[in-house]
């Protein structure tokens with residue numbers, strides 16, 4: 119279980135998150151939504167070690183996440199994507215996925231590597247994991263293209279593949295569908311659905327495209343101004359007047 123208890127984050131004395139408490143059940147997919155600036159990315163940042171909390175705890179299967187370094191958190195089997203794809207320029211898509219899984223994945227890939235001493239074998243293991251992850255999101259045809267030559271949507275898919283290639287048990291996806299065409303987004307939703315169903319994976323998904331989000335999640339937590347505004351099933355959240363008021367109103371019609 120992922121458990122956030124009274125997590126608080128301040129930036130220069132201004133509260134970005136205040137006493138945020140919620141849980142994500144093992145092997146479930148939770149959607150985290152809310153208006154711009156509500157603190158969604160800040161939560162992922164704190165839980166993945168790039169933002170320091172000012173109070174509270176975030177634990178995964180009982181192990182502390184918030185307050186640790188990103189590499190320590192990655193070693194606990196936690197993977198993430200960023201709001202911006204952050205691929206390394208000058209490297210191919212495949213190389214980006216391989217490097218990402220090498221840096222991040224200590225649970226699946228890395229332990230597999232430890233059992234195979236020769237460095238060539240190491241590279242083969244990384245490559246195989248990268249190819250499998252790229253295949254899972256229909257991105258394998260991009261393998262040998264330079265990352266800077268990819269469209270925004272393609273870069274996004276490669277970033278998702280990079281997070282999957284590390285073999286995470288807990289995955290934070292920060293707006294994976296941003297910049298995708300309608301067709302790419304629909305395909306990614308199908309791909310992720312299949313992936314989640316066949317892997318031992320707990321997922322926290324931040325996404326403004328609510329059609330995409332609602333097709334993947336079983337529960338939703340709504341943030342508003344750094345606090346939990348509501349929590350429930352997709353149907354319950356859609357019908358919650360406070361959520362409609364704060365977020366789902368005119369500008370955010372459910373697609």
Ligand SMILES: Nc1ncnc2c1ncn2[C@@H]1O[C@H](COP(=O)(O)OP(=O)(O)OP(=O)(O)O)[C@@H](O)[C@H]1O
Nearest residue numbers: 129130134152153154155156157158159160161201
């Ligand atoms: N590094 C930072 N320094 C100062 N303030 C920050 C920093 N990162 C985020 N904030 C502020 O913290 C608040 C929460 O931002 P955050 O990006 O977490 O919101 P969000 O819900 O992810 O928004 P969006 O949907 O627009 O991505 C905002 O007021 C933002 O301006």
